[in-house]
Amino acid sequence: MAKRTLDAFFKPQTTTPKRPKTEPFEPNSAIPTPKPNNIPIEDTKPPSQHPSYPIPIAQLPSHIKVGLEHATPATAPREINNQPHLDLLHFQPYIPRPTANELFNFLRRELPFYRVQYTARRGDIETQISTPRWTTVFGVDETSTFIQEPGNNPNSLVLLETKTKTPIPKTKYQCTPRPIPACLDLLRRQVEAVNAAANADNTTPSYNFCLVNYYASGEDSIAFHSDDERFLGREPNIASLSLGGERDFLMKHKPLVPGGITNRAAGGCGPGTAHAISGLGGTSATRASCTVSGETSNSNTASSPGSRPAATVPLQQIKMSLGSGDMVIMRGATQSNWLHSIPKRKGKAGEAMRGRINITFRRGVVHGATNNYYHYNVGSGGMYRWDEVAREMILRDSKQ
Numbered sequence: 001m002a003k004r005t006l007d008a009f010f011k012p013q014t015t016t017p018k019r020p021k022t023e024p025f026e027p028n029s030a031i032p033t034p035k036p037n038n039i040p041i042e043d044t045k046p047p048s049q050h051p052s053y054p055i056p057i058a059q060l061p062s063h064i065k066v067g068l069e070h071a072t073p074a075t076a077p078r079e080i081n082n083q084p085h086l087d088l089l090h091f092q093p094y095i096p097r098p099t100a101n102e103l104f105n106f107l108r109r110e111l112p113f114y115r116v117q118y119t120a121r122r123g124d125i126e127t128q129i130s131t132p133r134w135t136t137v138f139g140v141d142e143t144s145t146f147i148q149e150p151g152n153n154p155n156s157l158v159l160l161e162t163k164t165k166t167p168i169p170k171t172k173y174q175c176t177p178r179p180i181p182a183c184l185d186l187l188r189r190q191v192e193a194v195n196a197a198a199n200a201d202n203t204t205p206s207y208n209f210c211l212v213n214y215y216a217s218g219e220d221s222i223a224f225h226s227d228d229e230r231f232l233g234r235e236p237n238i239a240s241l242s243l244g245g246e247r248d249f250l251m252k253h254k255p256l257v258p259g260g261i262t263n264r265a266a267g268g269c270g271p272g273t274a275h276a277i278s279g280l281g282g283t284s285a286t287r288a289s290c291t292v293s294g295e296t297s298n299s300n301t302a303s304s305p306g307s308r309p310a311a312t313v314p315l316q317q318i319k320m321s322l323g324s325g326d327m328v329i330m331r332g333a334t335q336s337n338w339l340h341s342i343p344k345r346k347g348k349a350g351e352a353m354r355g356r357i358n359i360t361f362r363r364g365v366v367h368g369a370t371n372n373y374y375h376y377n378v379g380s381g382g383m384y385r386w387d388e389v390a391r392e393m394i395l396r397d398s399k400q
C-alpha cells in the first residue's frame with residue numbers, strides 16, 4: 001500500500017474534541033426537571049436493552065461519544081510487515097489517551113463480566129480450566145442477523161436467519177446471542193471505516209463480534225494463541241483495541257520445519273506462500289486449547305534450533321507495549337502464522353495494576369463461532385460487575 005494513501009486519509013487531527021453544548025430539553029417539557037448529580041441531559045439516553053442482556057447497558061456519555069467521533073483516528077497507523085506473513089497496522093494511539101481512559105472507566109463500570117471456567121478434554125484426560133482474565137462477548141455469526149422490529153425501537157431486536165429472514169430454530173445455538181450494545185457498536189462502525197481506508201484493495205471488513213477482556217492486574221493474562229479458527233474464515237481481519245493500563249503484547253511465529261521460510265518466501269508473502277507454510281505449524285492454539293497448554297507459553301510453539309534451514313530469515317519475537325487508546329489490526333496471513341499473547345506481569349504496583357480492557361472486533365462466518373465465543377467468554381457461571389467502592393468485580397447474579 002502506498003504510504004501517501006494512508007497519510008492522506010489519516011492526517012493528524014487538528015481539532016480537540018469539546019464537550020457539546022447541552023442539548024435542548026424535549027419540546028413538550030416546559031419546565032426542565034433537574035437531573036440528579038448534574039448529569040447533562042444528553043447523557044440520559046435510555047440504555048441498550050435486550051432480553052438476552054443480564055442488565056441494561058448504558059449509552060456512551062456524550063463527551064466520550066464526541067471524542068470518538070471527532071478525534072479518531074488520533075494518529076496515522078504504522079504498518080508492520082517486515083517479517084514473513086506479518087501484516088499489522090498499529091495506531092499509537094487510535095483514541096486520544098484522555099478519551100481512551102474515560103472509555104476504559106465507562107466500559108469497566110457498565111459491562112457484565114464473567115470469570116469463565118470450563119472443562120478441556122485431551123484424549124481421556126479432563127482438566128478444569130479457569131480463564132485468567134474477565135471476559136464478555138456480544139454479536140452473532142453471519143448466518144443470523146439481529147433485525148429491528150417494526151416500530152423503530154432500537155432495543156426491539158429479533159434474531160432471524162440471515163438468508164430467509166425467518167426466526168432462528170430454537171436448537172441452532174447452545175447459547176443466547178446478544179446484540180452489540182450501542183456503546184460498542186459506535187466503535188465497531190468507526191473501526192470498520194478506518195480499516196477500509198487503510199486496505200489497499202478497498203475491502204471493508206465488517207465485524208459481527210465484539211469480545212472484551214478485562215485484565216484486573218498483572219496476574220491476568222492470555223497465553224500464546226492465534227485467532228485462526230475455521231469459523232472466522234480465511235485470513236481473518238481482527239482489530240484489537242487497548243484501554244487503560246499499559247501491557248506488553250508479544251508475538252512469535254509458529255514453529256517452522258526444514259524447508260520452511262526462505263528469503264525468497266519472505267520477499268513475497270502472497271497467499272500461496274502463506275498457505276503452504278501455515279500448514280507446517282501443527283495445530284494452532286485456540287483461545288481454549290492455549291489455556292490447556294499452560295497460559296504462559298505454548299508447548300507447541302518452541303522451535304527447535306535444528307528446525308530452520310540455513311537460508312532462513314531470522315524470525316524475531318515481537319514485543320509491543322500497548323497503551324491506552326492503541327489499536328493493532330492483524331490482517332492477511334498473520335493469524336495463520338503468528339501467535340500472540342499478553343504475558344503476566346510481575347510486581348504489585350505500576351501500570352498493570354490500573355487494569356486494562358482489550359476489545360477485539362472479528363467476523364464469524366458460521367454458527368460455530370457463536371457457540372464457541374459464548375462458551376468461552378460468557379460460560380454458564382455468575383455475572384459480575386465492577387464496584388467503584390470496593391474497586392473490584394462483585395458477583396451480581398449467580399447465573400449468566
Ligand SMILES: O=C(O)CCC(=O)C(=O)O
Binds near residue numbers: 227340341342
Ligand atoms: O488483550 C489483548 O491485547 C489480546 C487479546 C486476544 O488476543 C484475544 O482476545 O484473542
Ligand SMILES: [Fe+2]
Binds near residue numbers: 227
Ligand atoms: Fe487473540
